[in-house]
Amino acid sequence: MISRSRSKASCPQKTHGIIVLPQRQMRSKEKGLTLQGSQADAKTYALKLLSFRSRSRKELQYRLKKKGFSTEQIDVTILFLERAGLINDENLAAELLRYSSERKSLGAKGIKAFLVKRGIDKELIHKALTAHTQDIEEESAKRFVEKKLKTLRNYPEEVIKRRLLGMLQRRGFSTEVIRKVMHLSL
Incomplete structure (x- = not known):
């Protein structure tokens, strides 16, 4: 039987029940490269x-x-x-605003929170949100309500209104938009 010898540097060592692994080669940053x-x-x-x-x-x-x-x-x-x-944070803010409005169905407050979370500067957020009109926000809220009405159709009307109101508020829609969309949809 051929025995292969390992150097002590590459073998784990046991000391008092604790396994101590050998130090690996230092990364290039630690080696002191330029x-x-x-x-x-x-x-x-x-x-x-x-x-x-x-x-x-x-x-x-x-x-x-x-x-x-x-x-x-x-x-x-x-x-x-x-x-x-x-x-380019300005382009990213516009892209994320469009994404969060269309795909995530978020209102102005929800979009602002989403952009802050992604590290966009507050000035750029304000600039992007001023271009985001109330019509776009209403359209997003309408799409969201239509989608949710399909799953809530078996509930009484009072429950539907209460749940939709809460969902829209959590998504950051303004009370004006919520009131308008709820009136049109129900």
Whole structure:
């Protein structure tokens, strides 16, 4: 029987019932590569994140910081991505507003909360919401009510009204829009 010997560095060691794993090779950042190497890693990681979905400047800063990159590397990476046109919070705000209005059926307050959660600047949110008219909000609320009426049709009218009112309020629709849509739909 041939015995293969392992070096002590690659074998787990037991000490007092606790298994101590050997240290793995240090990552390139820990090896002390030049700033350019780490900068390239930051850019690569940011591009990988952007390949999944569009992200705001704040989201990328948070994720890069969480990954362990320095603030200087993060700033250079963000600047590079902005110059390349890969990060644009204004376009992202408009895209997310359209998505949250059409797909998620959110009202103005719900959209604002959604955009804040995604890291969009409050100025950009205000700018995007001013373009979002009440007609668009009413249309979104109508679609939502029509969809929900299909599932609530077996309930008494009072219960339907109460549930729809609560659902619309939780989605961030204004009381004016809710009143108008409820009057038209029921």
